[in-house]
Amino acid sequence: MVVVKLKAFEEIVSKLKGFRKIFILGCELGSGRCKNGGLKEALELSERLKGLGFNVVGVKSPGGTCILERIDGRERSLLKEAKTKGSEVIVSLACGAGTQLIAENVDVPVITGVTTLFIGAEREGRIFNEYCIACGDCIISDTGGICPVARCPKSLVNGPCGGAIEGQCEVDKEIPCIWYKIAERMKKLGAFKSLCESAPFKDYRKSVYPRRLILEEKS
Numbered sequence: 001m002v003v004v005k006l007k008a009f010e011e012i013v014s015k016l017k018g019f020r021k022i023f024i025l026g027c028e029l030g031s032g033r034c035k036n037g038g039l040k041e042a043l044e045l046s047e048r049l050k051g052l053g054f055n056v057v058g059v060k061s062p063g064g065t066c067i068l069e070r071i072d073g074r075e076r077s078l079l080k081e082a083k084t085k086g087s088e089v090i091v092s093l094a095c096g097a098g099t100q101l102i103a104e105n106v107d108v109p110v111i112t113g114v115t116t117l118f119i120g121a122e123r124e125g126r127i128f129n130e131y132c133i134a135c136g137d138c139i140i141s142d143t144g145g146i147c148p149v150a151r152c153p154k155s156l157v158n159g160p161c162g163g164a165i166e167g168q169c170e171v172d173k174e175i176p177c178i179w180y181k182i183a184e185r186m187k188k189l190g191a192f193k194s195l196c197e198s199a200p201f202k203d204y205r206k207s208v209y210p211r212r213l214i215l216e217e218k219s
């Protein structure tokens, strides 16, 4: 899932200078899931903004703001609603992709109330760890299903770097050296030898932005 973090209230307010009528859009699918920009947070933000004298003309939190088809259909009506209610600005709590799609579909300024952090895995409903940076050339078939690109601070595909102390990363002692984890896993799978023989091949040309995926027409 895409993990986002709400910006400080003061920072959001600083971007709203000169505006009075505000429409707030969250996103239930991503931001809501990580409790940093779904309906609950959008309503809380609305109350705080009202407390400062802003006129919040609408608060909505669609599921999947970043899905163009939805923007074209049901969600577009939300944007129409924002327009008919005379919003001067939209505050989006959707991820960077969702917020950009909103901006492409409205004539008023769109400001973001969140920072998009990473693609992460959720634990215990409250801990989100970065597991993937969408590097464009996935190599985890060769590393026991564990990603060193996202989970080693040096993104080494031929680790370990040699700096680990008792299995902990030299850059961040709070986390395990992911290459120790990869080695353990590969040993368990009986595939350690193959890991030692050759480092995974990674094609960095596939990391050049902006990337896109076009689905083939099915015949």
Ligand code: SF4
Binding pocket: 131, 132, 133, 134, 135, 136, 137, 138, 139, 140, 147, 148, 149, 150
């Ligand atoms: S190798 Fe790349 S695509 Fe695969 S999990 Fe890691 S960052 Fe994501």
Ligand code: SF4
Binding pocket: 151, 152, 153, 154, 155, 156, 159, 160, 161, 162, 163, 164, 168, 169, 170, 171, 172, 176, 177, 178, 179, 180
């Ligand atoms: S100690 Fe391990 S996880 Fe940390 S930077 Fe070195 S190889 Fe990467």
